[in-house]
Amino acid sequence: MRVIICGAGQVGYGIAERLATEGNDVSVIDTSATLIHRIRDTLDVRGFVGHGSHPDVLAAAAADQADMIIAVTLFDEVNMTACQVAHSLFDVPTKIARIRSQSYLAAHYSNLFSRDHLPIDVIISPEREVGDVVLRRIASPGATDIVQFAEGNVTMMAIECREDCPVINTPLSQLTELFPDLSATVVGVWRNDRLFVPHSADQLLAGDLVYVISHRRQVKRTLSLFGHDETEASRIIIAGGGNIGLYVASQLEERGARTKVKIIEASHARAVEVADKLRRTVVLNGSALDQQVLIEADIEDSDLVVSLTNDDQVNILSSVMAKRLGSKSTLALINDPVYHGFTATLGIDAQLNPRAVTVSRILQHVRRGRIRQVHSVQKGSAEVIEAEALETSPLVGKPLRELDLPDDIRIGAVFRNNLVIKPDGETTIKAKDRVIIFAVSSAVRQVEQMFRVSLEFF
Template sequence: MKVVICGAGQVGYGIARHLSSEQNDVTVIDSSPALVSAIRDTLDVRGYVGHGAHPDVLARAGADEADMIVAVTLYDEVNMVACQVAHSLFNVPTKVARVRAQSYLEKHWANLFSREHLPIDVVISPEVEVGEMVLSRMAMPGAEDTVRFADGEVLMIAVLCEEECPVVDTPLRQLTELFPDLQAVVVGIRRNSRLFVPHAEDQMLAGDLAYVVVDRQQVWRTLNIFGHDEGLANRVVIAGGGNIGRYVAMAIEARRARTRAKVIELDRDRAIKIANDFKDTIVLQGSALDQDILKEADVRDADTLIALTNNDQVNILSCAMAKRLGCTRTMALLNDSHYPDLAHDLGIDAYVNPRSVTISKILQHVRRGRIRGVHAVEDGAAEGIEAEALETSPLVGRPLRSVEFPEGVRVGAIYRDKQVIMPNGDVQIEAGDRVILFALADRVKQVEMLFRVSFEFF
């Protein structure tokens, strides 16, 4: 696939790294010579210095042969015009744009991005995507990562196996014997920085992070089995009143009547502005690193502190301070992929990576075959994938035990006629089934082929 990426910042770089590692033909455009030079030096991509929406720059980047344009510059208007130019002058089939300003995204203007107006096929709003991810993590305390598949009926959660976890040192095969009606499958394990797909005889050890595909109805039971019985947060402190912090606080007010939130915002004008948007949420003006402000926000009695400022270090330190003051649980927004291990060592319970959320959204449209959902984990080391089985798929009509799945791939669940079916050797996949799998990064292409034609391709 030939892809043109406008914007070489953190998100653009992350997308380019992911796509180029899969042998896609990637070209990156950015107005910063330093960013273009850095991306050329570190990735197998072409780079051009220039304005991403200018026709001559897009022409030099090969837009006339591109299968997709991904516009993720810092400016919404540049991203939108880049897609318009790519459509009108170069007939690029798939156009993806990052749009941050919520005014463009209001339902009243939903027709704006149609082919007749601004022809953008996929609009990505980081604030909405990340905000929803934060809310999803809040809804499942005890899970370090969560993603929904099959219209929300199937979830993949990441659960830390602590010393007191009841199922450590137990072969996965025995979990089925111990809990025969449990609708959950362990599909991946991260151990000592190594991610692998386990076999039936493998055991989970203390310190492992287990990726589990589970029926929505049994999420709480699954968390309890893994030793996590944290309750829902009713008192929340949000550090950072930017677009994401405001979105999360507004959603809490609208959706969770029993939850009360307080927002800490450093900028005085911004604090006053967002305070007028809320009905029940209290806004405090000050630094989330100021112990007196944290105490004024009653962080010692809070169930959760969510650090959503635009500074990773502030997010990490405010979470650490909140924990020290007595806050039960903390969550941090972390842009730098090197920080999660440090955050974990400091006792931070969960984190959200905006780049990972955006990349996952884009990958859904890069993947070939009937791929309905993608979620990248461990900075792209593996993916949770929801794929629809076609009549021509070699999976259809055969018992799973007779299908030779590539090493590093495991089926977690099958969604058929609004029913969740957990996989076993006797289950047969039918045409139209939505199959949720976990695949290591170097096996994703083989998964795509499984859902396109037959095993003859690999």
């Protein structure tokens, strides 16, 4: 696939890195010569210095031969114009744009991005994507990662196995025997910096991070089975009143949650603006690194502190201070991958990587075949993929035990006629079924081929 990426920042670099690793033909455009030189030196991609919305620059990047353009510069208007130019002059089939301003995303302006106006096929709003992840984490304490598939009927969770986890040192096959009515399947394990798909005879160990796919109604029971009975936070402090912090607080208000939310915002003007937009949320003007401000926010009584400023160091330090001052749990937004490895040693309970969230969102449109949703885990070590089975798929018509599936693939759930089916050896996949699969990165291409429309692979 030939892909043009406009923007060589953290998100653009992450997308280019992923697509280039998979053998795609990638070109990156950015106005910064420094960023282009870095991406040329470290990745197998072509780099062009210039504006991604300028026709001559797109022409130099061979836009007339591109299958997709992904515009993720820092400026919404540049991203929108790049997609328009790619459509009007070069007839690029798929156009993806990152739009950050919430004004463009208002529901009553949705027609703006139609084919007759601004022909953008996929709009990505990092603030909303990240905000939704935060809200899912709040709703399911105990899961370090949680994503929904099949219109919210199927849930994938990452669960840490602690020393007191009731199911460690037990073969997975016995879990099925002990809990036959539990609609949950262990599909992956992260252990000693390695991700693998477990077999029925494998046991879980303390320290493992386990990936489980379950029916949405079995989420709390599954977390409890793994020793996580944490209650949902009712007193939340949000550090940072930017777009993400405002979105999370407003969603909590709209959902009628009885959660008491307080926002700490350093800018006085922004604090006033946020306070005007919220009804029940208390907004404090001050620094999240000011111990007196944290005490004023009743930090010692808080169940959760979510640090969502645009400064990684502030998010890390405010989370550390919050724990020291008595907060039960912390969640920090961290952009720079340099910091990802040591947050746990500082006592930060969970972290969120916006780049990974955006890359996952884009991957579902890059994947070939009837792929409906993709979620990348452990920096691309594996993907959870939701795909629609076609008549031509080799998965259709035979019991799973008769299929020669690769060891690095595990089917976690089948969604059929609004029913979630926990797969076993006797399960037979039918055409139009939604199949939720956990696949190690080396097996992703095989998953794509299983769901291709064309017969050429079979």
